[in-house]
Amino acid sequence: MDVDQEHRLRSVFWADARSREAYKEFGDAVTFDTTYLVNKHGMPFAPFVGVNHHGQSVLFGCGLLSQEDTDSFVWLFEAWLSCMSGCSPNAIITDQCRAMQNAISIVFPKAQHRWCLWHILKKIPEKLKVCEAYDSIKSGIFNAVYDSLNQEEFEANWGHVIDTYELGGNEWLNGLYEERHRWVPAFVKDTFWAGMSTTQRSESINHFFDGYVHSNTTLKQFVEQYENAMGKRVQQEEDEDVHCFNAQIKTVSPYGFEDQFQQAYTIAKFKDFRDEVAGKISCQIERVMVVDDMEEFEIEEDIKIGEAGFLKTSTFHVRFNKQSKDASCTCRLFEFKGIVCKHMFVVWSKKKLTQVSEKYILRRWRKDVRRNHTFVKVSYANWERKPEWHRFNKMLVLFHRVADKAFDSDGKSERVMAKLLEAEVENEVCDDDTNRPMFPEVQKDSISLTAGRHRRWDGKRKAATWDNGDGCVGSALVSWGRASWWCESLAATMARW
Numbered sequence: 001m002d003v004d005q006e007h008r009l010r011s012v013f014w015a016d017a018r019s020r021e022a023y024k025e026f027g028d029a030v031t032f033d034t035t036y037l038v039n040k041h042g043m044p045f046a047p048f049v050g051v052n053h054h055g056q057s058v059l060f061g062c063g064l065l066s067q068e069d070t071d072s073f074v075w076l077f078e079a080w081l082s083c084m085s086g087c088s089p090n091a092i093i094t095d096q097c098r099a100m101q102n103a104i105s106i107v108f109p110k111a112q113h114r115w116c117l118w119h120i121l122k123k124i125p126e127k128l129k130v131c132e133a134y135d136s137i138k139s140g141i142f143n144a145v146y147d148s149l150n151q152e153e154f155e156a157n158w159g160h161v162i163d164t165y166e167l168g169g170n171e172w173l174n175g176l177y178e179e180r181h182r183w184v185p186a187f188v189k190d191t192f193w194a195g196m197s198t199t200q201r202s203e204s205i206n207h208f209f210d211g212y213v214h215s216n217t218t219l220k221q222f223v224e225q226y227e228n229a230m231g232k233r234v235q236q237e238e239d240e241d242v243h244c245f246n247a248q249i250k251t252v253s254p255y256g257f258e259d260q261f262q263q264a265y266t267i268a269k270f271k272d273f274r275d276e277v278a279g280k281i282s283c284q285i286e287r288v289m290v291v292d293d294m295e296e297f298e299i300e301e302d303i304k305i306g307e308a309g310f311l312k313t314s315t316f317h318v319r320f321n322k323q324s325k326d327a328s329c330t331c332r333l334f335e336f337k338g339i340v341c342k343h344m345f346v347v348w349s350k351k352k353l354t355q356v357s358e359k360y361i362l363r364r365w366r367k368d369v370r371r372n373h374t375f376v377k378v379s380y381a382n383w384e385r386k387p388e389w390h391r392f393n394k395m396l397v398l399f400h401r402v403a404d405k406a407f408d409s410d411g412k413s414e415r416v417m418a419k420l421l422e423a424e425v426e427n428e429v430c431d432d433d434t435n436r437p438m439f440p441e442v443q444k445d446s447i448s449l450t451a452g453r454h455r456r457w458d459g460k461r462k463a464a465t466w467d468n469g470d471g472c473v474g475s476a477l478v479s480w481g482r483a484s485w486w487c488e489s490l491a492a493t494m495a496r497w
Contacts (some may be wrong), residue, residue, distance in 0.1 A: 022050075046064070068097065078101050092104060095119045113182065154186045249274065256355060260361070285298070285299055330340050
């Protein structure tokens with residue numbers, strides 16, 4: 001809390017443990033917005049929002065501000081940054097508020113700061129409605145913003161609108177042009193934004209609180225209703241997690257690498273990828289240039305433009321390394337959204353690839369990753385009702401007892417650590433229902449490297465191990481059998497003392 005010299009409340013910030021852990025997973029791109037709700041004391045609600053592996057909005061913390069000036073935003077951003085262990089986001093989206101911009105440059109100097117595109121374009125009627133050719137001007141601006149594939153095209157299209165309608169003296173448009181690197185898609189598409197271009201993610205979270213809070217809600221009531229709203233958000237994420245393992249979206253091509261994405265990605269993200277696969281129909285290879293191990297494919301795509309729906313043919317270039325099979329495209333969709341584009345798909349299919357590098361399958365979109373925030377105990381997540389909670393607590397109690405007995409001696413500590421490492425290697429990871437390995441692609445008594453994980457499968461013992469950064473406790477939460485095995489192993493170690 002921030003108080004003035006007379007100890008009166010000025011601003012409030014809070015974030016719970018689940019939000020902090022979720023930020024470690026999904027905090028690479030963040031939106032921040034203060035336009036949703038102002039309480040009866042004139043304090044705007046200010047959430048920090050990101051995108052999870054299902055494309056759902058996820059809350060990283062929020063605040064109530066007494067003023068929207070640079071000092072207030074600096075205080076809030078510093079409080080949030082401290083809560084997030086000093087880890088600044090790579091990219092942040094806000095509206096055009098100058099005070100926010102100043103505060104971001106102070107607190108997040110290395111973050112890519114982008115203005116919300118929706119907030120800018122919705123001002124067009126207010127700023128330009130008086131122009132005689134308003135409809136044509138609006139259409140020209142929208143085309144320049146959305147249909148320019150690179151910075152040079154934007155410059156030409158924007159200049160055409162300004163010159164044609166004699167808008168060179170319009171201060172608002174001149175100001176936007178001077179700051180074009182903050183909002184025009186062609187200027188920001190080299191940065192990963194998780195597909196976000198507006199603060200509508202913040203608005204989505206805001207609307208999620210509709211029915212729970214309103215302008216007359218007291219601070220005490222807000223905290224209570226916050227938990228109710230967040231409980232519903234957790235349930236939605238858990239439902240989607242379950243759905244991803246119980247349902248599957250069909251592929252639309254005969255290529256093996258589409259199956260690769262289908263097996264790895266959540267349903268929502270595979271749909272995004274499948275849309276790109278389907279878009280292959282509008283693309284064709286026009287020319288191929290070869291220099292040593294590099295091939296450059298010139299691909300033409302027919303793109304539907306504007307409400308009239310006329311077709312525009314645009315050219316993209318995909319560079320393909322014949323040795324590594326790596327590819328990159330000038331459309332930059334993968335860099336911006338984390339989804340492979342249709343143009344790269346055209347090249348991969350031309351090359352008859354069956355598998356592609358795991359670098360194109362982002363961890364943040366995968367459905368098979370244990371995410372730490374789902375194991376954080378918070379009141380609104382009903383964690384105590386889950387079997388994982390009981391397994392976790394059972395192991396945690398014993399871990400603490402072992403640590404209490406071993407911390408005072410190097411020899412004891414080293415024996416405990418050796419036993420834990422042995423347990424990590426020995427931990428059973430067969431499916432409880434089928435007794436089959438959870439990683440069928442790993443052969444008996446073999447070692448493989450897949451997606452950055454070191455896995456080993458012992459067919460005789462029906463046991464496997466993997467190193468994916470979760471640690472020994474996380475990898476034992478799968479079943480009561482595995483949790484009990486760990487506890488018995490540690491108990492045997494304790495009995496020797």
